[in-house]
Amino acid sequence: MKYVIIGGDAAGMSAAMEILRNVEEAEITALERGEIYSYGQCGLPYVIDGRISSPENLIARSALEFRKRGIDARIRHEVQEIDFEAQVVKGQYQDEPFTVPYDKLLIATGASPTMPDWDGTHLENIHTVKTIPQMHELLESLQNVRHVTVLGAGYIALEVVEAMRERNLAVRLIHRGKQLMSLLDEQLAEHVLAEAQKQGIEVLLNEQVTGFTGIKQVEAVVTEQGSYPTDLVIVATGIKPNTAFADQLKQWDNGAIIVDEHMQTSLPNVYAAGDCVAHFHYVKGEYDYVALGTTANKQGRVAGLNMAGKATSFKGVAGTAILKFFDIGIGMTGVTSKDADKLGLAYDVYTHKANHIAGYYPDAQPIYLRMVVQKDTQKLLGLQAVGTGVDKRIDVFATALAAEMTLPDLLDIDLSYSPPFNGVWDPLLQIAKRYS
Numbered sequence: 001m002k003y004v005i006i007g008g009d010a011a012g013m014s015a016a017m018e019i020l021r022n023v024e025e026a027e028i029t030a031l032e033r034g035e036i037y038s039y040g041q042c043g044l045p046y047v048i049d050g051r052i053s054s055p056e057n058l059i060a061r062s063a064l065e066f067r068k069r070g071i072d073a074r075i076r077h078e079v080q081e082i083d084f085e086a087q088v089v090k091g092q093y094q095d096e097p098f099t100v101p102y103d104k105l106l107i108a109t110g111a112s113p114t115m116p117d118w119d120g121t122h123l124e125n126i127h128t129v130k131t132i133p134q135m136h137e138l139l140e141s142l143q144n145v146r147h148v149t150v151l152g153a154g155y156i157a158l159e160v161v162e163a164m165r166e167r168n169l170a171v172r173l174i175h176r177g178k179q180l181m182s183l184l185d186e187q188l189a190e191h192v193l194a195e196a197q198k199q200g201i202e203v204l205l206n207e208q209v210t211g212f213t214g215i216k217q218v219e220a221v222v223t224e225q226g227s228y229p230t231d232l233v234i235v236a237t238g239i240k241p242n243t244a245f246a247d248q249l250k251q252w253d254n255g256a257i258i259v260d261e262h263m264q265t266s267l268p269n270v271y272a273a274g275d276c277v278a279h280f281h282y283v284k285g286e287y288d289y290v291a292l293g294t295t296a297n298k299q300g301r302v303a304g305l306n307m308a309g310k311a312t313s314f315k316g317v318a319g320t321a322i323l324k325f326f327d328i329g330i331g332m333t334g335v336t337s338k339d340a341d342k343l344g345l346a347y348d349v350y351t352h353k354a355n356h357i358a359g360y361y362p363d364a365q366p367i368y369l370r371m372v373v374q375k376d377t378q379k380l381l382g383l384q385a386v387g388t389g390v391d392k393r394i395d396v397f398a399t400a401l402a403a404e405m406t407l408p409d410l411l412d413i414d415l416s417y418s419p420p421f422n423g424v425w426d427p428l429l430q431i432a433k434r435y436s
Protein backbone atom coordinates (compact mmCIF):
# COMPACT_ATOMS: atom_id res chain seq x y z
CA MET A 1 0.00 0.00 0.00
CA LYS A 2 1.42 3.39 -1.01
CA TYR A 3 0.94 6.12 1.59
CA VAL A 4 1.80 9.73 0.71
CA ILE A 5 1.96 12.46 3.33
CA ILE A 6 2.24 16.12 2.41
CA GLY A 7 3.84 18.13 5.22
CA GLY A 8 6.60 16.87 7.52
CA ASP A 9 5.68 18.35 10.87
CA ALA A 10 3.28 17.64 13.76
CA ALA A 11 0.22 16.23 12.00
CA GLY A 12 2.04 14.64 9.05
CA MET A 13 4.69 12.78 10.98
CA SER A 14 2.33 11.71 13.80
CA ALA A 15 0.32 10.00 11.09
CA ALA A 16 3.41 8.53 9.41
CA MET A 17 4.54 6.94 12.68
CA GLU A 18 1.12 5.35 13.28
CA ILE A 19 1.10 3.89 9.77
CA LEU A 20 4.63 2.60 10.30
CA ARG A 21 3.61 0.91 13.57
CA ASN A 22 0.40 -0.60 12.23
CA VAL A 23 0.98 -1.61 8.59
CA GLU A 24 3.59 -4.15 7.66
CA GLU A 25 5.43 -3.27 4.45
CA ALA A 26 3.76 0.12 4.15
CA GLU A 27 5.47 2.30 1.55
CA ILE A 28 5.39 5.74 3.15
CA THR A 29 6.56 8.84 1.28
CA ALA A 30 6.60 12.19 3.07
CA LEU A 31 6.88 15.34 0.96
CA GLU A 32 8.11 18.44 2.78
CA ARG A 33 8.75 21.74 1.00
CA GLY A 34 11.24 22.92 3.64
CA GLU A 35 14.33 21.19 4.93
CA ILE A 36 13.30 20.54 8.51
CA TYR A 37 10.98 17.86 9.84
CA SER A 38 9.15 17.64 13.18
CA TYR A 39 10.06 20.72 15.18
CA GLY A 40 8.35 22.49 18.05
CA GLN A 41 7.19 25.83 16.65
CA CYS A 42 5.65 26.55 20.03
CA GLY A 43 9.18 27.01 21.41
CA LEU A 44 10.24 29.62 18.83
CA PRO A 45 9.35 32.71 20.94
CA TYR A 46 11.67 31.43 23.68
CA VAL A 47 14.57 31.24 21.26
CA ILE A 48 14.29 35.01 20.74
CA ASP A 49 15.26 35.82 24.33
CA GLY A 50 17.70 32.92 24.74
CA ARG A 51 15.61 30.81 27.14
CA ILE A 52 16.15 28.16 24.47
CA SER A 53 19.68 28.52 23.23
CA SER A 54 19.20 27.47 19.59
CA PRO A 55 16.29 26.92 17.18
CA GLU A 56 17.75 23.50 16.39
CA ASN A 57 16.97 22.41 19.98
CA LEU A 58 13.33 22.38 18.90
CA ILE A 59 13.82 19.60 16.35
CA ALA A 60 12.31 16.34 17.60
CA ARG A 61 13.34 14.10 14.67
CA SER A 62 15.26 14.88 11.49
CA ALA A 63 14.44 13.70 7.97
CA LEU A 64 17.41 11.36 8.26
CA GLU A 65 16.00 9.75 11.40
CA PHE A 66 12.67 9.17 9.65
CA ARG A 67 14.51 7.66 6.68
CA LYS A 68 16.36 5.28 9.03
CA ARG A 69 12.95 4.08 10.24
CA GLY A 70 11.90 3.31 6.69
CA ILE A 71 9.95 6.45 5.76
CA ASP A 72 10.99 8.04 2.46
CA ALA A 73 11.17 11.52 4.01
CA ARG A 74 11.95 13.96 1.21
CA ILE A 75 12.96 17.60 1.67
CA ARG A 76 12.50 20.57 -0.69
CA HIS A 77 9.57 18.76 -2.33
CA GLU A 78 6.78 21.29 -2.77
CA VAL A 79 3.40 19.84 -3.78
CA GLN A 80 1.56 22.06 -6.26
CA GLU A 81 -1.24 19.89 -7.58
CA ILE A 82 -3.13 16.70 -6.80
CA ASP A 83 -4.87 14.61 -9.46
CA PHE A 84 -7.50 13.09 -7.16
CA GLU A 85 -8.89 10.87 -9.93
CA ALA A 86 -5.59 9.34 -10.98
CA GLN A 87 -4.41 9.44 -7.32
CA VAL A 88 -1.15 11.22 -8.11
CA VAL A 89 0.58 14.08 -6.30
CA LYS A 90 2.58 16.53 -8.45
CA GLY A 91 5.10 19.18 -7.51
CA GLN A 92 8.56 20.72 -7.81
CA TYR A 93 11.89 19.56 -6.44
CA GLN A 94 14.70 22.04 -7.10
CA ASP A 95 13.06 23.32 -10.32
CA GLU A 96 12.41 19.76 -11.49
CA PRO A 97 8.84 18.43 -11.59
CA PHE A 98 8.04 15.24 -9.67
CA THR A 99 5.00 12.94 -9.42
CA VAL A 100 4.19 10.42 -6.67
CA PRO A 101 1.22 8.01 -6.89
CA TYR A 102 -0.77 7.16 -3.76
CA ASP A 103 -3.30 4.63 -2.51
CA LYS A 104 -3.97 6.78 0.57
CA LEU A 105 -3.04 10.44 0.91
CA LEU A 106 -2.73 12.72 3.95
CA ILE A 107 -2.69 16.49 3.54
CA ALA A 108 -0.92 17.96 6.57
CA THR A 109 0.37 21.20 5.13
CA GLY A 110 -0.39 23.42 8.13
CA ALA A 111 -0.93 27.15 7.85
CA SER A 112 1.30 30.14 7.05
CA PRO A 113 1.42 33.59 8.64
CA THR A 114 -0.41 36.15 6.52
CA MET A 115 1.37 39.28 5.29
CA PRO A 116 -1.32 41.87 4.60
CA ASP A 117 -1.17 43.83 1.37
CA TRP A 118 0.53 46.87 2.94
CA ASP A 119 3.01 49.31 1.39
CA GLY A 120 6.69 48.57 1.96
CA THR A 121 6.49 44.90 2.98
CA HIS A 122 9.64 44.32 0.85
CA LEU A 123 11.79 46.32 3.31
CA GLU A 124 14.37 44.49 5.42
CA ASN A 125 13.74 43.72 9.10
CA ILE A 126 10.07 42.83 8.63
CA HIS A 127 9.59 39.30 9.92
CA THR A 128 7.05 36.61 10.69
CA VAL A 129 7.64 33.82 13.23
CA LYS A 130 6.87 30.32 11.97
CA THR A 131 9.88 28.29 10.82
CA ILE A 132 13.44 27.63 11.97
CA PRO A 133 15.04 29.34 8.91
CA GLN A 134 12.86 32.40 9.60
CA MET A 135 14.08 32.36 13.22
CA HIS A 136 17.72 32.36 12.07
CA GLU A 137 17.01 35.40 9.89
CA LEU A 138 15.27 37.14 12.78
CA LEU A 139 18.11 36.44 15.22
CA GLU A 140 20.55 37.86 12.66
CA SER A 141 18.44 41.01 12.17
CA LEU A 142 18.11 41.53 15.93
CA GLN A 143 21.88 42.08 16.33
CA ASN A 144 21.72 45.87 15.87
CA VAL A 145 18.17 46.57 16.94
CA ARG A 146 16.98 48.67 19.88
CA HIS A 147 13.27 49.04 19.14
CA VAL A 148 10.77 46.44 17.93
CA THR A 149 7.16 46.84 16.82
CA VAL A 150 4.85 43.83 16.97
CA LEU A 151 1.70 43.93 14.84
CA GLY A 152 -1.18 41.80 16.12
CA ALA A 153 -2.55 40.91 19.55
CA GLY A 154 -3.07 37.15 19.52
CA TYR A 155 -1.00 34.59 21.35
CA ILE A 156 2.00 34.61 19.00
CA ALA A 157 2.13 38.43 19.09
CA LEU A 158 2.03 38.46 22.91
CA GLU A 159 4.65 35.73 23.29
CA VAL A 160 6.96 37.63 20.93
CA VAL A 161 6.32 40.90 22.81
CA GLU A 162 7.44 39.24 26.04
CA ALA A 163 10.50 37.67 24.42
CA MET A 164 11.61 40.98 22.87
CA ARG A 165 11.23 42.75 26.22
CA GLU A 166 13.21 39.98 27.91
CA ARG A 167 15.94 40.81 25.38
CA ASN A 168 15.91 44.34 26.85
CA LEU A 169 14.47 45.91 23.73
CA ALA A 170 11.91 48.70 23.68
CA VAL A 171 8.65 47.19 22.41
CA ARG A 172 5.53 48.67 20.86
CA LEU A 173 2.44 46.64 19.98
CA ILE A 174 -0.03 47.91 17.39
CA HIS A 175 -3.41 46.27 16.88
CA ARG A 176 -6.40 47.32 14.81
CA GLY A 177 -8.89 45.89 17.33
CA LYS A 178 -9.99 47.44 20.60
CA GLN A 179 -8.44 44.85 22.94
CA LEU A 180 -5.53 42.46 23.31
CA MET A 181 -6.41 38.77 22.81
CA SER A 182 -9.55 39.35 20.80
CA LEU A 183 -10.79 35.81 21.57
CA LEU A 184 -11.28 36.79 25.23
CA ASP A 185 -14.22 38.74 26.56
CA GLU A 186 -13.15 42.34 27.01
CA GLN A 187 -13.56 42.22 30.81
CA LEU A 188 -10.64 39.77 31.01
CA ALA A 189 -8.63 41.34 28.19
CA GLU A 190 -8.32 44.43 30.42
CA HIS A 191 -6.04 42.47 32.77
CA VAL A 192 -3.84 41.49 29.82
CA LEU A 193 -3.52 45.16 28.84
CA ALA A 194 -2.66 46.06 32.45
CA GLU A 195 0.14 43.46 32.44
CA ALA A 196 1.52 44.78 29.14
CA GLN A 197 1.57 48.33 30.51
CA LYS A 198 3.12 47.19 33.81
CA GLN A 199 5.95 45.64 31.79
CA GLY A 200 6.60 48.88 29.89
CA ILE A 201 5.09 47.87 26.55
CA GLU A 202 3.69 50.72 24.46
CA VAL A 203 0.26 49.46 23.35
CA LEU A 204 -1.62 51.17 20.51
CA LEU A 205 -5.13 49.79 19.98
CA ASN A 206 -7.71 50.74 17.32
CA GLU A 207 -4.89 51.58 14.88
CA GLN A 208 -5.02 50.19 11.34
CA VAL A 209 -1.58 49.74 9.78
CA THR A 210 -1.26 50.91 6.15
CA GLY A 211 2.41 50.19 5.50
CA PHE A 212 6.07 50.68 6.28
CA THR A 213 8.61 53.35 5.30
CA GLY A 214 12.38 53.16 5.07
CA ILE A 215 15.17 53.16 2.51
CA LYS A 216 16.58 49.65 2.69
CA GLN A 217 15.39 48.59 6.13
CA VAL A 218 12.11 49.41 7.80
CA GLU A 219 12.33 52.73 9.65
CA ALA A 220 8.71 53.36 10.60
CA VAL A 221 5.30 51.70 10.76
CA VAL A 222 2.58 53.86 9.21
CA THR A 223 -1.00 53.63 10.46
CA GLU A 224 -4.13 55.61 9.62
CA GLN A 225 -3.32 57.78 12.66
CA GLY A 226 0.43 58.35 12.37
CA SER A 227 3.97 57.15 11.70
CA TYR A 228 5.95 55.31 14.39
CA PRO A 229 9.75 54.93 14.19
CA THR A 230 11.12 51.43 14.77
CA ASP A 231 14.10 49.20 13.88
CA LEU A 232 12.32 45.89 13.33
CA VAL A 233 8.77 44.67 12.83
CA ILE A 234 7.14 41.33 13.63
CA VAL A 235 3.91 40.72 11.73
CA ALA A 236 1.63 38.37 13.69
CA THR A 237 -1.75 39.37 12.34
CA GLY A 238 -3.08 35.93 11.46
CA ILE A 239 -2.55 32.67 9.62
CA LYS A 240 -4.02 31.03 6.53
CA PRO A 241 -4.29 27.27 5.86
CA ASN A 242 -1.95 26.02 3.10
CA THR A 243 -4.65 24.48 0.93
CA ALA A 244 -4.46 26.38 -2.37
CA PHE A 245 -3.81 23.12 -4.29
CA ALA A 246 -6.81 21.38 -2.70
CA ASP A 247 -9.75 23.49 -3.86
CA GLN A 248 -11.59 20.40 -5.12
CA LEU A 249 -12.04 19.33 -1.50
CA LYS A 250 -14.84 20.69 0.63
CA GLN A 251 -13.44 23.69 2.49
CA TRP A 252 -14.46 25.98 5.35
CA ASP A 253 -14.71 29.81 5.13
CA ASN A 254 -10.95 30.43 5.39
CA GLY A 255 -9.94 27.60 3.03
CA ALA A 256 -9.38 25.02 5.79
CA ILE A 257 -10.31 21.51 4.63
CA ILE A 258 -13.46 19.97 6.11
CA VAL A 259 -12.89 16.48 7.53
CA ASP A 260 -15.11 14.00 9.36
CA GLU A 261 -14.25 12.42 12.72
CA HIS A 262 -11.95 9.93 10.93
CA MET A 263 -10.05 12.86 9.38
CA GLN A 264 -11.37 11.88 5.98
CA THR A 265 -11.98 14.65 3.43
CA SER A 266 -14.85 14.88 0.94
CA LEU A 267 -12.92 12.66 -1.53
CA PRO A 268 -12.10 8.93 -1.15
CA ASN A 269 -8.65 7.89 0.13
CA VAL A 270 -7.80 11.50 0.99
CA TYR A 271 -7.31 12.50 4.63
CA ALA A 272 -6.27 15.82 6.17
CA ALA A 273 -5.15 16.88 9.66
CA GLY A 274 -3.70 19.76 11.68
CA ASP A 275 -3.64 23.48 10.93
CA CYS A 276 -4.85 22.92 7.34
CA VAL A 277 -8.27 21.62 8.47
CA ALA A 278 -11.33 23.12 10.12
CA HIS A 279 -11.85 21.75 13.65
CA PHE A 280 -15.17 20.53 15.00
CA HIS A 281 -15.82 22.51 18.20
CA TYR A 282 -17.93 20.24 20.37
CA VAL A 283 -19.11 22.96 22.75
CA LYS A 284 -20.21 25.22 19.89
CA GLY A 285 -21.53 22.22 17.94
CA GLU A 286 -20.08 23.53 14.69
CA TYR A 287 -16.84 23.79 12.74
CA ASP A 288 -14.31 26.38 13.88
CA TYR A 289 -10.65 27.09 13.21
CA VAL A 290 -8.47 26.52 16.29
CA ALA A 291 -4.99 25.89 14.91
CA LEU A 292 -2.94 24.39 17.73
CA GLY A 293 -0.10 21.91 18.13
CA THR A 294 -1.98 19.67 20.57
CA THR A 295 -4.77 19.19 18.05
CA ALA A 296 -2.38 18.69 15.10
CA ASN A 297 -0.61 15.85 16.92
CA LYS A 298 -3.87 14.17 17.97
CA GLN A 299 -5.46 14.52 14.56
CA GLY A 300 -2.31 13.21 12.88
CA ARG A 301 -2.46 10.12 15.12
CA VAL A 302 -6.15 9.56 14.32
CA ALA A 303 -5.59 10.09 10.57
CA GLY A 304 -2.67 7.62 10.60
CA LEU A 305 -4.68 4.97 12.44
CA ASN A 306 -7.61 5.30 10.04
CA MET A 307 -5.28 5.22 7.03
CA ALA A 308 -3.81 2.03 8.53
CA GLY A 309 -7.31 0.51 8.64
CA LYS A 310 -7.89 0.97 12.39
CA ALA A 311 -11.12 2.94 12.73
CA THR A 312 -10.56 5.70 15.29
CA SER A 313 -12.43 8.93 15.93
CA PHE A 314 -11.36 12.44 16.82
CA LYS A 315 -14.04 13.94 19.07
CA GLY A 316 -13.19 17.55 18.27
CA VAL A 317 -11.86 20.52 20.20
CA ALA A 318 -13.16 22.72 22.99
CA GLY A 319 -10.92 25.64 21.99
CA THR A 320 -8.67 25.07 25.00
CA ALA A 321 -5.60 27.32 24.86
CA ILE A 322 -3.09 28.89 27.21
CA LEU A 323 -0.13 31.23 27.08
CA LYS A 324 2.33 32.85 29.40
CA PHE A 325 2.53 36.63 29.22
CA PHE A 326 5.22 37.98 31.57
CA ASP A 327 3.95 37.35 35.12
CA ILE A 328 0.50 36.06 34.21
CA GLY A 329 -1.13 33.17 32.40
CA ILE A 330 -3.99 33.62 29.94
CA GLY A 331 -6.24 30.65 29.27
CA MET A 332 -9.58 29.73 27.81
CA THR A 333 -11.70 26.68 27.08
CA GLY A 334 -15.20 26.30 25.66
CA VAL A 335 -17.11 29.43 24.70
CA THR A 336 -16.85 33.05 25.78
CA SER A 337 -19.91 35.25 26.23
CA LYS A 338 -19.08 36.79 22.80
CA ASP A 339 -19.29 33.28 21.29
CA ALA A 340 -22.48 32.48 23.21
CA ASP A 341 -24.10 35.66 21.84
CA LYS A 342 -23.14 34.70 18.27
CA LEU A 343 -24.54 31.21 18.81
CA GLY A 344 -27.77 32.64 20.26
CA LEU A 345 -27.38 30.69 23.52
CA ALA A 346 -29.21 31.63 26.70
CA TYR A 347 -26.49 31.82 29.34
CA ASP A 348 -25.34 33.27 32.65
CA VAL A 349 -21.85 34.61 33.16
CA TYR A 350 -20.05 34.56 36.51
CA THR A 351 -16.94 36.64 37.10
CA HIS A 352 -14.76 36.05 40.11
CA LYS A 353 -11.43 37.21 41.52
CA ALA A 354 -9.65 34.76 43.83
CA ASN A 355 -6.19 33.93 45.18
CA HIS A 356 -4.44 31.21 43.22
CA ILE A 357 -3.39 29.52 46.50
CA ALA A 358 -4.39 29.99 50.16
CA GLY A 359 -4.62 33.74 50.77
CA TYR A 360 -2.46 33.57 53.91
CA TYR A 361 0.34 31.63 52.19
CA PRO A 362 3.32 33.73 50.91
CA ASP A 363 3.07 35.00 47.35
CA ALA A 364 -0.63 34.35 46.80
CA GLN A 365 -1.48 36.05 43.50
CA PRO A 366 -4.81 36.98 41.94
CA ILE A 367 -6.60 34.91 39.32
CA TYR A 368 -9.50 36.44 37.41
CA LEU A 369 -12.14 34.01 36.15
CA ARG A 370 -15.09 34.38 33.84
CA MET A 371 -17.38 31.38 33.52
CA VAL A 372 -20.17 30.92 31.00
CA VAL A 373 -22.98 28.57 32.04
CA GLN A 374 -26.14 27.63 30.16
CA LYS A 375 -29.27 29.21 31.64
CA ASP A 376 -31.79 26.84 33.28
CA THR A 377 -29.71 23.65 32.90
CA GLN A 378 -26.50 25.18 34.37
CA LYS A 379 -24.49 23.12 31.89
CA LEU A 380 -20.90 24.37 31.75
CA LEU A 381 -20.08 26.20 28.50
CA GLY A 382 -16.77 27.95 28.96
CA LEU A 383 -14.10 29.43 31.18
CA GLN A 384 -11.59 32.21 30.67
CA ALA A 385 -8.86 32.83 33.23
CA VAL A 386 -6.15 35.48 33.54
CA GLY A 387 -3.59 35.70 36.35
CA THR A 388 -1.63 33.09 38.30
CA GLY A 389 -2.59 29.42 38.48
CA VAL A 390 -4.50 29.56 35.21
CA ASP A 391 -3.30 26.22 33.83
CA LYS A 392 -4.83 24.13 36.60
CA ARG A 393 -8.26 25.79 36.43
CA ILE A 394 -8.44 25.73 32.64
CA ASP A 395 -7.50 22.05 32.46
CA VAL A 396 -9.94 21.03 35.20
CA PHE A 397 -12.67 22.96 33.40
CA ALA A 398 -11.75 21.47 30.00
CA THR A 399 -12.14 18.02 31.57
CA ALA A 400 -15.52 19.04 33.02
CA LEU A 401 -16.59 20.29 29.57
CA ALA A 402 -15.59 16.99 27.97
CA ALA A 403 -17.72 15.22 30.60
CA GLU A 404 -20.62 17.63 29.89
CA MET A 405 -20.83 18.57 33.56
CA THR A 406 -23.06 21.19 35.17
CA LEU A 407 -22.12 23.90 37.67
CA PRO A 408 -23.37 21.85 40.67
CA ASP A 409 -21.32 18.87 39.39
CA LEU A 410 -18.16 20.96 39.88
CA LEU A 411 -18.77 20.96 43.63
CA ASP A 412 -18.47 17.18 43.70
CA ILE A 413 -15.01 17.07 42.13
CA ASP A 414 -12.48 16.05 44.75
CA LEU A 415 -9.76 18.60 43.96
CA SER A 416 -6.43 18.64 45.76
CA TYR A 417 -5.79 21.12 48.56
CA SER A 418 -2.87 22.23 50.68
CA PRO A 419 -2.08 25.95 51.25
CA PRO A 420 0.94 26.17 48.87
CA PHE A 421 -1.18 24.62 46.07
CA ASN A 422 -4.72 25.85 46.48
CA GLY A 423 -7.32 27.48 48.69
CA VAL A 424 -9.51 25.10 50.67
CA TRP A 425 -12.18 26.06 48.15
CA ASP A 426 -10.58 26.08 44.72
CA PRO A 427 -11.55 29.23 42.75
CA LEU A 428 -13.73 27.07 40.46
CA LEU A 429 -15.50 25.58 43.46
CA GLN A 430 -15.97 29.07 44.91
CA ILE A 431 -17.98 29.98 41.81
CA ALA A 432 -19.94 26.71 41.92
CA LYS A 433 -20.70 27.21 45.63
CA ARG A 434 -21.89 30.76 45.12
CA TYR A 435 -24.03 30.32 42.01
CA SER A 436 -25.35 26.75 41.82
Ligand SMILES: Cc1cc2nc3c(=O)[nH]c(=O)nc-3n(C[C@H](O)[C@H](O)[C@H](O)COP(=O)(O)OP(=O)(O)OC[C@H]3O[C@@H](n4cnc5c(N)ncnc54)[C@H](O)[C@@H]3O)c2cc1C
Binds near residue numbers: 006008
Ligand atom coordinates in the same frame (compact mmCIF):
# COMPACT_ATOMS: atom_id res chain seq x y z
C1 LIG B 1 5.39 30.93 17.26
C2 LIG B 1 4.39 29.84 17.43
C3 LIG B 1 4.01 29.46 18.71
C4 LIG B 1 3.07 28.45 18.89
N1 LIG B 1 2.73 28.08 20.16
C5 LIG B 1 1.82 27.10 20.36
C6 LIG B 1 1.48 26.67 21.66
O1 LIG B 1 2.00 27.20 22.65
N2 LIG B 1 0.56 25.68 21.79
C7 LIG B 1 -0.02 25.08 20.72
O2 LIG B 1 -0.81 24.14 20.90
N3 LIG B 1 0.31 25.45 19.45
C8 LIG B 1 1.21 26.44 19.25
N4 LIG B 1 1.54 26.81 17.97
C9 LIG B 1 0.85 26.18 16.82
C10 LIG B 1 1.48 24.87 16.41
O3 LIG B 1 2.85 25.05 16.19
C11 LIG B 1 0.78 24.40 15.14
O4 LIG B 1 -0.57 24.21 15.45
C12 LIG B 1 1.36 23.09 14.62
O5 LIG B 1 2.69 23.24 14.24
C13 LIG B 1 0.55 22.61 13.42
O6 LIG B 1 1.10 21.44 12.93
P1 LIG B 1 0.80 20.98 11.42
O7 LIG B 1 1.59 19.74 11.23
O8 LIG B 1 -0.66 20.96 11.19
O9 LIG B 1 1.35 22.17 10.51
P2 LIG B 1 2.81 22.78 10.36
O10 LIG B 1 3.55 22.65 11.64
O11 LIG B 1 2.63 24.13 9.80
O12 LIG B 1 3.50 21.82 9.31
C14 LIG B 1 3.08 21.78 7.98
C15 LIG B 1 4.26 21.42 7.12
O13 LIG B 1 3.81 21.31 5.77
C16 LIG B 1 4.77 21.86 4.90
N5 LIG B 1 4.10 22.25 3.65
C17 LIG B 1 3.17 23.25 3.49
N6 LIG B 1 2.73 23.30 2.22
C18 LIG B 1 3.41 22.33 1.56
C19 LIG B 1 3.41 21.89 0.20
N7 LIG B 1 2.64 22.46 -0.72
N8 LIG B 1 4.23 20.86 -0.14
C20 LIG B 1 5.03 20.26 0.79
N9 LIG B 1 5.08 20.64 2.09
C21 LIG B 1 4.27 21.66 2.46
C22 LIG B 1 5.32 23.05 5.68
O14 LIG B 1 6.60 23.42 5.22
C23 LIG B 1 5.34 22.50 7.11
O15 LIG B 1 6.58 21.92 7.44
C24 LIG B 1 2.50 27.80 17.76
C25 LIG B 1 2.87 28.20 16.47
C26 LIG B 1 3.81 29.20 16.31
C27 LIG B 1 4.22 29.61 14.91
